[in-house]
Structures are given as structure tokens and as C-alpha cells.
Amino acid sequence: MRDVVVVGGGLAGYRFAQSLRETGYDGDLTIVCDEEHRPYDRPPLSKQLLAGTYSEDQCALPGDAPDATWIFGRRAVRLDRDRNLVVLDDGREVSYDGLLIASGRRARAWQGELPASGVHTLRDLADTAAFRASIGPDAKVVIIGAGFIGCEVAATLRKEGLDVTVVDVAPYPMPVMGAEIGARAVRIHEAHGVRFRLGRSVAAVAGDGRVTGVLLDDGECLEATVVLIAVGSVPNSEWLEGSGIAIERGVVTCDATCSVLGEDGTVLAGIMAAGDVAAWPHHHGEGAVCIEHWSNARDMADLAARNLLLGVAERSPMASLASVPTFWSDQYDVKIKSAGFLRAADRWTIVSEDPERPSLLVEGHRGDELVGAVAFNMNRSIISYHRTLSVPVVD
Amino acid sequence: MKITVDTTLCEVHGDCVVVAPDIFDIGEDDDVVQILNAEPGEDQRAVVTQAAKMCPVAAITIEG
Numbered sequence: 001m002r003d004v005v006v007v008g009g010g011l012a013g014y015r016f017a018q019s020l021r022e023t024g025y026d027g028d029l030t031i032v033c034d035e036e037h038r039p040y041d042r043p044p045l046s047k048q049l050l051a052g053t054y055s056e057d058q059c060a061l062p063g064d065a066p067d068a069t070w071i072f073g074r075r076a077v078r079l080d081r082d083r084n085l086v087v088l089d090d091g092r093e094v095s096y097d098g099l100l101i102a103s104g105r106r107a108r109a110w111q112g113e114l115p116a117s118g119v120h121t122l123r124d125l126a127d128t129a130a131f132r133a134s135i136g137p138d139a140k141v142v143i144i145g146a147g148f149i150g151c152e153v154a155a156t157l158r159k160e161g162l163d164v165t166v167v168d169v170a171p172y173p174m175p176v177m178g179a180e181i182g183a184r185a186v187r188i189h190e191a192h193g194v195r196f197r198l199g200r201s202v203a204a205v206a207g208d209g210r211v212t213g214v215l216l217d218d219g220e221c222l223e224a225t226v227v228l229i230a231v232g233s234v235p236n237s238e239w240l241e242g243s244g245i246a247i248e249r250g251v252v253t254c255d256a257t258c259s260v261l262g263e264d265g266t267v268l269a270g271i272m273a274a275g276d277v278a279a280w281p282h283h284h285g286e287g288a289v290c291i292e293h294w295s296n297a298r299d300m301a302d303l304a305a306r307n308l309l310l311g312v313a314e315r316s317p318m319a320s321l322a323s324v325p326t327f328w329s330d331q332y333d334v335k336i337k338s339a340g341f342l343r344a345a346d347r348w349t350i351v352s353e354d355p356e357r358p359s360l361l362v363e364g365h366r367g368d369e370l371v372g373a374v375a376f377n378m379n380r381s382i383i384s385y386h387r388t389l390s391v392p393v394v395d
Numbered sequence: 396m397k398i399t400v401d402t403t404l405c406e407v408h409g410d411c412v413v414v415a416p417d418i419f420d421i422g423e424d425d426d427v428v429q430i431l432n433a434e435p436g437e438d439q440r441a442v443v444t445q446a447a448k449m450c451p452v453a454a455i456t457i458e459g
């Protein structure tokens with residue numbers, strides 16, 4: 001293999017390129033990145049970068065930049081597997097004999113009419129800069145979506161004393177962590193001055209030119225000078241349509257070695273995938289699952305790099321410790337950490353709680369089986385769950 | 396081999412503790428990781444290197 005191409009310049013693409021060079025690969029390496037920036041870390045975008053405590057330069061991904069040819073500001077629009085070509089949006093054709101699909105996701109667009117200005121999403125550096133610039137000292141901010149981005153942004157803005165209301169159709173925020181944690185998250189945010197409108201859907205985002213408010217289904221109109229739409233993300237996989245790659249619910253299907261599968265379920269030897277655009281098997285998931293965590297992008301990318309240069313039969317799955325999905329979120333003085341595949345949980349149990357500190361430890365079970373745990377400010381405890389939950393990934 | 400942690404970067408993610416429990420530790424209330432053994436033997440090099448690589452904020456440096 002002498003001609004490796006990476007589509008995507010985010011965490012997965014960058015880590016893959018670093019790891020591939022570490023394996024001793026000395027052939028050509030081309031990285032196609034649809035943004036104009038060198039790879040950067042996204043977790044600070046809703047926190048330190050939004051708060052102004054980090055500059056954009058401080059968000060750069062660490063480590064030595066891999067020796068590679070970078071193509072910035074271009075998107076892949078088609079994969080031609082017959083000719084081993086990635087076609088870019090300027091018509092350029094990039095040939096490969098090894099390919100990493102790491103095109104990631106983008107913020108889910110609002111399905112409805114929007115005023116021309118004052119409405120934002122938050123997924124990349126430019127989004128954060130534009131959102132920040134639109135927030136004046138007397139801003140009234142309405143966040144549509146009480147997921148992790150919505151909650152982190154609410155926390156960041158409340159620290160500055162800004163007026164923040166969060167709307168979601170769900171009955172509690174960050175629903176993947178269950179109702180018990182959701183109820184406590186409401187209490188923490190409300191104690192910091194966030195207003196929630198939960199179980200409410202948005203009828204319209206109002207404004208003639210500039211946004212003026214958010215109209216809810218019960219007739220309430222929330223005054224707004226700025227609106228953040230934080231209703232999840234969608235995979236950047238349209239460029240793979242017609243390529244013969246197995247795509248389910250928009251994400252690329254991989255086996256446990258990060259090898260991409262064709263529509264007939266067989267491995268496409270020279271093509272790997274990693275990060276938010278990819279799905280792979282997990283012990284507690286059904287079929288291939290897409291795990292949109294920072295650590296999952298890191299681990300898939302490292303594994304994909306090691307496996308790409310091997311024959312299909314020689315490729316190995318993830319080491320068990322790294323196969324445990326983990327994520328973190330920082331909101332006010334609460335460090336939220338999770339281990340395990342939380343979506344599999346059908347029952348949540350509080351193990352310990354101290355509302356004053358605050359700290360909290362909650363286990364998620366499916367039937368009698370432990371599938372995950374979430375901790376608030378219990379950094380040691382969550383590590384033991386990480387170990388307990390380590391099992392080999394299914395092949 | 397000498398291990399240092401940049402405490403201005405460390406956010407106690409704990410990946411290093413998971414990978415190298417004999418070298419790193421984190422208490423429930425800690426704001427930064429503790430180094431249990433800053434100058435481990437060569438037999439620990441593989442796990443320490445892996446811990447440094449896993450760190451989400453690249454706070455771990457290995458010298459020598």
C-alpha cells in the first residue's frame with residue numbers, strides 16, 4: 001500500500017494519520033478536510049472557546065502533525081470504487097489504494113423556516129465564533145435542544161450571567177443518561193439560573209430578518225435575541241451513496257476491526273472507517289452501532305491505522321479496555337463521566353448521592369446485566385466501572 | 396524514563412489510570428492526576444506510552 005487517502009480532518013482523521021505514520025508507513029498520505037483549519041478538538045467549542053478562555057489555536061489537536069498532503073476547504077462528493085478514486089467538490093480526483101472514511105457529522109438543520117439572522121448551530125470553529133459574536137451583554141438566549149451541547153452552552157452562558165432558556169420536547173435533559181440523572185441535571189441548571197421548557201415543542205422561530213422569539217406549542221412565546229439550534233447531528237455520508245458500501249441509518253457499517261463492509265456484508269479490504277460517521281459492533285448493541293464519543297473516534301482511528309496495512313485475516317479487534325464507550329461533559333462545577341453503552345440500559349439505579357457536593361453515581365442495567373454507569377464528580381468510581389465493563393468486542 | 400504531567404492541562408479524564416493503574420491514580424475529588432511512580436522501569440514503557448497517547452489533552456510527557 002503506497003497511496004492512503006483520509007476523508008475527514010477531524011479527530012479520527014488526524015489520529016489515524018498519526019498512528020499510520022507510527023506503524024512505519026512511508027507511502028503517500030493525503031488528508032481531505034472540508035474546513036480551512038488544521039484539525040482541532042471539538043469539546044472546547046461549547047465550553048472554553050465559547051467562554052473565551054481558549055483561543056482557536058489552543059483548540060488545535062496536540063502532537064506532531066503527521067507528514068501528509070493536506071487538501072483544505074474541499075469536500076468529497078463521490079467515491080468511485082471501480083477506479084479507486086475519491087472525487088472532490090471542485091472536480092478533482094484523488095486516487096487511493098487505502099482509504100479511511102472519517103467524514104464525521106454536521107449539526108442537524110432545523111426543519112422549518114428561520115429568520116435570516118440570530119439563529120445558530122454549533123459544530124465547528126466558525127459556528128462558535130459566529131454564535132459568540134451574536135451574543136451581546138443583554139442577550140436573551142433560547143437554546144432549542146437539551147442534549148449535551150445545549151446543556152454545556154447553557155452552563156457556559158449562565159456563568160456570564162446571560163439570560164438562558166432551554167427548550168426540549170423530551171421530559172428531561174440529556175435523555176441518554178436516564179430520568180434520574182435528568183431530574184438532577186434540571187435541578188443543577190435551575191440552581192444556576194437556567195429556565196427550562198421541557199416536554200414542549202417549538203411551533204415557530206419568530207422574527208422578520210432578525211430573530212425575536214421562539215413560539216412554543218402551548219402558545220408561550222419566549223423572547224429571544226439569539227437562538228441556538230442544538231438538536232443533534234447527521235452523518236456526512238451522502239458522498240458514499242452508490243459506492244456499494246453498507247450504510248445503515250446514514251452511517252458506514254464496519255466490523256470489529258474497523259474494516260468497512262460492502263452491501264453484501266463482506267469486507268472491502270482497502271477501506272476503513274472511524275469516528276462519528278462509522279458504526280461497529282458492541283457487546284451490548286444490536287448489530288453495528290454508531291458511538292458519537294470523542295474516545296470512540298480516537299480508538300477506532302488508532303485501530304483502523306494498525307489494521308489497514310494488514311491482510312483481512314490478520315486484523316485484530318479492539319483491546320477490551322478501549323472498547324468501553326466513555327464520555328465526559330463539564331457543566332458548572334459538575335464533571336459528568338460515563339462508562340458503558342448507555343443506550344442498552346432499561347433500568348437506572350442510584351448507587352450514591354450527595355446533593356451538596358454535588359456528587360452522584362448511577363448504574364444502568366439491562367435486565368440483571370450491568371451495561372453502564374454515570375458519575376457526577378466521582379472520578380475514581382467511574383474508572384472501576386470502566387474496568388468492570390471491559391469485555392472483548394464481538395467479531 | 397521520567398514521567399511528568401502538565402497540571403494546567405490535566406482534566407482528570409482518567410484514561411491514563413485505566414491503561415496504567417500502577418503509574419497513575421485519581422482520587423474522587425482530585426483536580427489533577429497523581430503520579431504514583433514517576434520513574435518506572437522499562438517493563439512499564441509500553442503502558443506508559445499508551446497512557447500518554449490516550450490522554451485527551453496530551454498532558455503526559457515521557458522523557459528518556
